[in-house]
Amino acid sequence: QLSFAAKTRHFKWAVEYMFWAPDCQEHVVMGINGQFPGPTIRAKAGDTIAIELTNKLHTEGVVIHWHGIRQLGTPWADGTASISQCAINPGETFLYRFKVDKAGTYFYHGHLGMQRSAGLYGSLIVDVAEGEKEPFHYDGEFNLLLSDWWHESVHEQEVGLSSNPFRWIGEPQSLLINGRGQYNCSLAAQFSNGTTEQCKLRGNEQCAPQILHVLPNKTYRIRIASTTALASLNLAVANHKMVVVEADGNYVQPFEVEDMDIYSGESYSVLLTTNQDPSKNYWVSVGVRGRKPQTPQGLTILNYRPTSASKLPLTPPPVTPRWDDYNHSKSFSNKILALMGSPKPPRSFDRRIFLLNTQNRISGFTKWAINNVSLVLPATPYLGSIKFGLKGAFDQNSPPENFPGDYDVMKPALNPNSTHGNGVYLLGLNTTVDIILQNANALAADVSEIHPWHLHGHDFWVLGYGEGKFSEKDEKKLNLKNPPLRNTAVIFPFGWTALRFVADNPGAWAFHCHIEPHLHMGMGVVFAEGVHRVGRIPNEALACGLTGKRFLKPTKN
Numbered sequence: 001q002l003s004f005a006a007k008t009r010h011f012k013w014a015v016e017y018m019f020w021a022p023d024c025q026e027h028v029v030m031g032i033n034g035q036f037p038g039p040t041i042r043a044k045a046g047d048t049i050a051i052e053l054t055n056k057l058h059t060e061g062v063v064i065h066w067h068g069i070r071q072l073g074t075p076w077a078d079g080t081a082s083i084s085q086c087a088i089n090p091g092e093t094f095l096y097r098f099k100v101d102k103a104g105t106y107f108y109h110g111h112l113g114m115q116r117s118a119g120l121y122g123s124l125i126v127d128v129a130e131g132e133k134e135p136f137h138y139d140g141e142f143n144l145l146l147s148d149w150w151h152e153s154v155h156e157q158e159v160g161l162s163s164n165p166f167r168w169i170g171e172p173q174s175l176l177i178n179g180r181g182q183y184n185c186s187l188a189a190q191f192s193n194g195t196t197e198q199c200k201l202r203g204n205e206q207c208a209p210q211i212l213h214v215l216p217n218k219t220y221r222i223r224i225a226s227t228t229a230l231a232s233l234n235l236a237v238a239n240h241k242m243v244v245v246e247a248d249g250n251y252v253q254p255f256e257v258e259d260m261d262i263y264s265g266e267s268y269s270v271l272l273t274t275n276q277d278p279s280k281n282y283w284v285s286v287g288v289r290g291r292k293p294q295t296p297q298g299l300t301i302l303n304y305r306p307t308s309a310s311k312l313p314l315t316p317p318p319v320t321p322r323w324d325d326y327n328h329s330k331s332f333s334n335k336i337l338a339l340m341g342s343p344k345p346p347r348s349f350d351r352r353i354f355l356l357n358t359q360n361r362i363s364g365f366t367k368w369a370i371n372n373v374s375l376v377l378p379a380t381p382y383l384g385s386i387k388f389g390l391k392g393a394f395d396q397n398s399p400p401e402n403f404p405g406d407y408d409v410m411k412p413a414l415n416p417n418s419t420h421g422n423g424v425y426l427l428g429l430n431t432t433v434d435i436i437l438q439n440a441n442a443l444a445a446d447v448s449e450i451h452p453w454h455l456h457g458h459d460f461w462v463l464g465y466g467e468g469k470f471s472e473k474d475e476k477k478l479n480l481k482n483p484p485l486r487n488t489a490v491i492f493p494f495g496w497t498a499l500r501f502v503a504d505n506p507g508a509w510a511f512h513c514h515i516e517p518h519l520h521m522g523m524g525v526v527f528a529e530g531v532h533r534v535g536r537i538p539n540e541a542l543a544c545g546l547t548g549k550r551f552l553k554p555t556k557n
Ligand SMILES: O=C1O[C@H]([C@@H](O)CO)C(O)=C1O
Pocket: 168, 442, 449, 518
C-alpha cells in the first residue's frame, strides 16, 4: 500500500547576530539556530512548511521571504516587511506556514532593510512528490548557495547609501559558496603570479571550502542558487560540461554549457557527468560578471574518490568570461527555453506596463526610480491596508504605466530629478499582465548596469530580451511558443526584457531589482490583485501602522 499523504514539516528557528568568519576574517553575521547560512529546508512537493521564527536580534525587526514559493492562498507568509506583514519585533515569534507546491531549487532570505546582505539566507529544496519522477536521471546531488560578502557592516552600508554625499558599498571582499570563502589567501595561489598566499586550512574552519566528493562515471545534479547582494556570477567546473535542466523551480529544455551566468535571485539545476581522469581533482570556480571585478574568484574542488581531496588540481581554475562580455551572457539567457509540455503563456495580454529603470537624484540623494518614482515603503503593510480599505496608508494614485515616449534610454537623463512614491499597481484578478522592463543609461554617461528583477507570488514567462528601447517592431520577436517560466529575469545594459504573467494569486506582491543596495535605493514596485479574496490574515502580520491601530481597538469583526 502506497501512501501519498503530504506532510507538515515543523521547524523552530531563532534569528540572531553572531560572530562568524565566512571568509576567514571574523565579523558579525545574521545566523539561524547558530548556523550560517541558515539550515537547509528539504521537503516534498505538496508538503506544508511550518516555521516558528523567533527574533533574537537585540534592536531590530526581522522577516523571512521564501524566494520562489508562490504562497498560493497564504500571501501573509511571503515575508516582505511593509508589504505582506509587519516586521517581527525583538523577542516575538511569527509562524510562517505555507505549502511548497512545486519541486525545485529555492532559497529563503531576510526582506527587511538589507538583512539579506548581512547573511540572513539559506536553501529550500523541494523534491518531487512521492511517486513522481524528475524528467532526468541522476545518481547524487549537491547544493551550492552562492553569495557575496563585505567586511563593512550592513548598518554602515545602509547609512552610506542613504547619505548625502552618497557612499557606494563598492565591490564585495569575497564570494562565498555555501557561506565559505577565503579572503586573506587563495586555494589556487600557486597558479597566480600575484602576492596572495596559499591557504593553509585544516578543513574544519568556518571558511574551509566544502569539497564536492564524487565517484567516477556517475551523473550528479548540482543545484545552484544566487543570493548575492550585488554580484552577477559565472560558474564553471574545469574539464566538465554541464547540462542545464531547471531554472527557478521550472524544468527547461536541456542544453549543454561550459560555464553559466547566474544573477542574484536565480536558481538552476545542472547535470554533470564525472567522465574525466579519476586520479585528478578539478576546480569549481565562481567569478564576477557585469561589474568590473575587484573580488577574487570563489573556489572549491570536485574530488574524484578515492583520490585524496587535498590533492590540488594541476592546472589553474577556469577563467571567468570578461565582465563586460555581454554577448556571452545573452547567448546563455537566450538558450533557456521551457521543457516541452510546460504551461504556455496566454496568446495576448490584458494590460501592458512599461517600467523604465533609471538612476536619479532626489534633493541631492542618489536613488533608483521606476517611471520616475523611487519606492519608499509605508509603515502599514499593503496587504492589510488594502484589505481593510485604510486609504491613508499609501498613495491611492496608481503609479505611471509608462514613461515619456521621447526619453532617450541611451543617454543620461536631461533632468535626473525624481520623486518618492508608494503607490500600488492594482491588477485585475486573473488578468494577463505584460511587463516591459526598460533599462537606460545611469547618471554617468555610457553606463548602464544589469538588474535582475524578481517577482513575488508568481512565475512569469520571459518572452524575450532586446537592445535599446522596446518598440512595436519588437512585438514579433516575442517568444510565445516555449518561453521559460521564471521568477527572476535580468535586463541587460541599454536593453529591454518582456515578461508575461497571470495575476491569479490574491495578495500584495513585491516586484523589484534583486540587487540589495538598489532595492534600498528605491528600485521596486508593488502589485496587488484580488486582495478582497484574501482569507484571514494572522493578527501578528497586522500589529503595526494603521492596521495595528485598527485591530488593537476592540471591534466586532
Ligand atoms: O547604484 C549604484 O551606485 C553606484 C554608482 O552608480 C555611483 O557611485 C553603482 O555602481 C551602483 O550600482
